[in-house]
Amino acid sequence: MTRPTPDAPLSSPRCSGPHRTASRAAALALAAAAVAGAGTPALTAGAVAGTSAAAALALAPAASAVPAEQVDLADTAGILDRNQLLRDLAEIEFREPTRVAVFTERGPDIRDLDEDRRSQAFNGRVLDHARTQRPDWLSADGQKWADGLVIVAVDPDNRMLGVYQGEDRRLSTDTQAAVRDDGKDAARDARWTDAVVDIVDSAASHIGRPLHEEPGLWFGAGGVAVGGAAAAAAVIATRRSQRRKAEADLDAARTHLTSVTMDWDATEVNASTVPTDDPFGARLMERFRGFHQSTLDATRRLEDLDAVPPGRRHAKSFRKDADSLRDDVAELDRLDDAIADANTFLNRLPGWEDAWDRQAGPLRSDLDHVGDLREHLDGVAGAAAPLGALESFRTEALGELESTGAGLSERRVTPQAALESLDRLRRRLTDLLEQVAQAVSLAQDDSDDTRLMEEGLDEHRRRPRDARGSILDAGDGWRTYWTITSFDAGYRAGVSSVESSHQSSTGSGTGYGSSGGSFSGSGSSGSF
Numbered sequence: 001m002t003r004p005t006p007d008a009p010l011s012s013p014r015c016s017g018p019h020r021t022a023s024r025a026a027a028l029a030l031a032a033a034a035v036a037g038a039g040t041p042a043l044t045a046g047a048v049a050g051t052s053a054a055a056a057l058a059l060a061p062a063a064s065a066v067p068a069e070q071v072d073l074a075d076t077a078g079i080l081d082r083n084q085l086l087r088d089l090a091e092i093e094f095r096e097p098t099r100v101a102v103f104t105e106r107g108p109d110i111r112d113l114d115e116d117r118r119s120q121a122f123n124g125r126v127l128d129h130a131r132t133q134r135p136d137w138l139s140a141d142g143q144k145w146a147d148g149l150v151i152v153a154v155d156p157d158n159r160m161l162g163v164y165q166g167e168d169r170r171l172s173t174d175t176q177a178a179v180r181d182d183g184k185d186a187a188r189d190a191r192w193t194d195a196v197v198d199i200v201d202s203a204a205s206h207i208g209r210p211l212h213e214e215p216g217l218w219f220g221a222g223g224v225a226v227g228g229a230a231a232a233a234a235v236i237a238t239r240r241s242q243r244r245k246a247e248a249d250l251d252a253a254r255t256h257l258t259s260v261t262m263d264w265d266a267t268e269v270n271a272s273t274v275p276t277d278d279p280f281g282a283r284l285m286e287r288f289r290g291f292h293q294s295t296l297d298a299t300r301r302l303e304d305l306d307a308v309p310p311g312r313r314h315a316k317s318f319r320k321d322a323d324s325l326r327d328d329v330a331e332l333d334r335l336d337d338a339i340a341d342a343n344t345f346l347n348r349l350p351g352w353e354d355a356w357d358r359q360a361g362p363l364r365s366d367l368d369h370v371g372d373l374r375e376h377l378d379g380v381a382g383a384a385a386p387l388g389a390l391e392s393f394r395t396e397a398l399g400e401l402e403s404t405g406a407g408l409s410e411r412r413v414t415p416q417a418a419l420e421s422l423d424r425l426r427r428r429l430t431d432l433l434e435q436v437a438q439a440v441s442l443a444q445d446d447s448d449d450t451r452l453m454e455e456g457l458d459e460h461r462r463r464p465r466d467a468r469g470s471i472l473d474a475g476d477g478w479r480t481y482w483t484i485t486s487f488d489a490g491y492r493a494g495v496s497s498v499e500s501s502h503q504s505s506t507g508s509g510t511g512y513g514s515s516g517g518s519f520s521g522s523g524s525s526g527s528f
């Protein structure tokens with residue numbers, strides 16, 4: 001994570017991105033389709049007329065892409081990688097000289113507001129920042145955003161994304177929502193720099209779009225054949241962000257694999273002395289059977305993926321393979337850490353106290369967040385009773401952890417008994433969270449909202465937590481236990497999905513709240 005950066009312009013990127021290529025591809029495809037149409041007697045008069053119109057458009061000069069003049073960065077939340085931002089924005093071209101501003105902030109909690117008021121509050125904060133810190137982002141009369149400007153705003157804590165434009169870069173409300181949507185996947189993964197770049201890339205593909213790139217044109221003109229050109233252009237515009245996500249997965253896999261290979265000899269030694277008469281040690285050793293071969297296989301897979309040319313890394317198969325490799329190697333990395341702690345803790349070797357702290361750490365972390373869960377679910381119908389049970393469990397679990405730790409120190413409790421106690425507590429926590437989840441699902445307004453909430457909860461429950469050294473988690477336990485942190489992330493994702501669904505039919509995320517006054521600049525925001 002970078003440190004907060006004061007408002008400062010980044011040097012102007014020289015861009016050579018996908019949008020100019022997409023424009024030319026569409027024009028060439030139009031011309032080819034027009035020629036084919038002219039030589040086909042079976043074409044109806046309407047089709048010929050439509051194709052002729054398409055040909056005329058194809059022969060018109062393509063819009064000339066130009067680089068962004070400047071990038072203004074106001075990363076007050078400290079979440080962006082400045083170097084990556086500059087590097088990735090250098091791949092993007094706007095059709096007209098455009099200044100890009102990026103604003104991040106950890107604002108006051110607005111999560112209890114409905115979607116429309118939340119958006120207005122966030123929009124208002126972006127406007128307040130411009131008025132107090134960056135008046136050059138505003139028009140001369142202060143009533144709109146400055147011409148030639150696109151602003152992307154992020155609040156990671158309140159899970160908000162916003163996009164705003166000068167009047168000469170104005171996008172329709174629906175298009176603004178589509179542009180924000182293009183950054184949601186990265187934002188939900190906390191890949192903040194990627195989210196900003198994805199939004200800028202999407203905005204660049206829409207701003208100043210010439211007539212011959214409008215998808216609706218082909219059907220109105222009767223040029224069905226050339227409709228594929230517009231679709232191809234849209235596909236090209238998304239390839240860079242897909243490739244970047246896959247390459248980020250490769251980088252993560254490479255980091256995990258380096259850790260595994262560097263610890264290889266130590267892991268072999270630790271594994272040779274883990275007691276297999278202990279059920280937890282035996283489970284780890286069963287998982288370790290294929291460790292050596294799995295590491296070699298992962299190395300080969302990484303080499304194969306590294307050999308794929310950049311131009312093919314947007315492919316679905318490549319992205320799927322990179323994602324799978326990242327998960328598999330991360331699991332190997334967790335396993336070798338757990339084996340080291342199992343050897344130390346189960347054999348009571350020097351440092352066993354620290355190893356025990358790492359075993360109890362995931363549960364302690366969850367118990368520390370019980371209050372946060374209560375705060376987030378306050379007012380949810382039917383949630384009071386299971387939340388009360390969860391709070392009672394917190395007190396009981398903390399007491400048992402303290403008693404177990406003392407018993408270990410006094411040798412009244414064996415390492416195996418300590419792990420059994422920990423396993424029992426984590427399973428009880430899982431049962432209680434399932435009761436909370438049921439209450440949250442039942443509290444939704446209709447079956448569609450219930451489905452979206454359940455999908456959000458389930459998606460995050462199935463994501464393994466990076467609990468370094470956890471014997472229970474590495475022993476396939478992360479599929480057994482539900483944690484408060486993953487529950488909370490799933491609940492937030494579910495709320496975001498529900499509100500986004502409502503917003504798409506009832507609201508636009510526009511308006512600047514009470515602080516806006518007569519301000520009428522183009523822009524909108526929404527949750528992710």
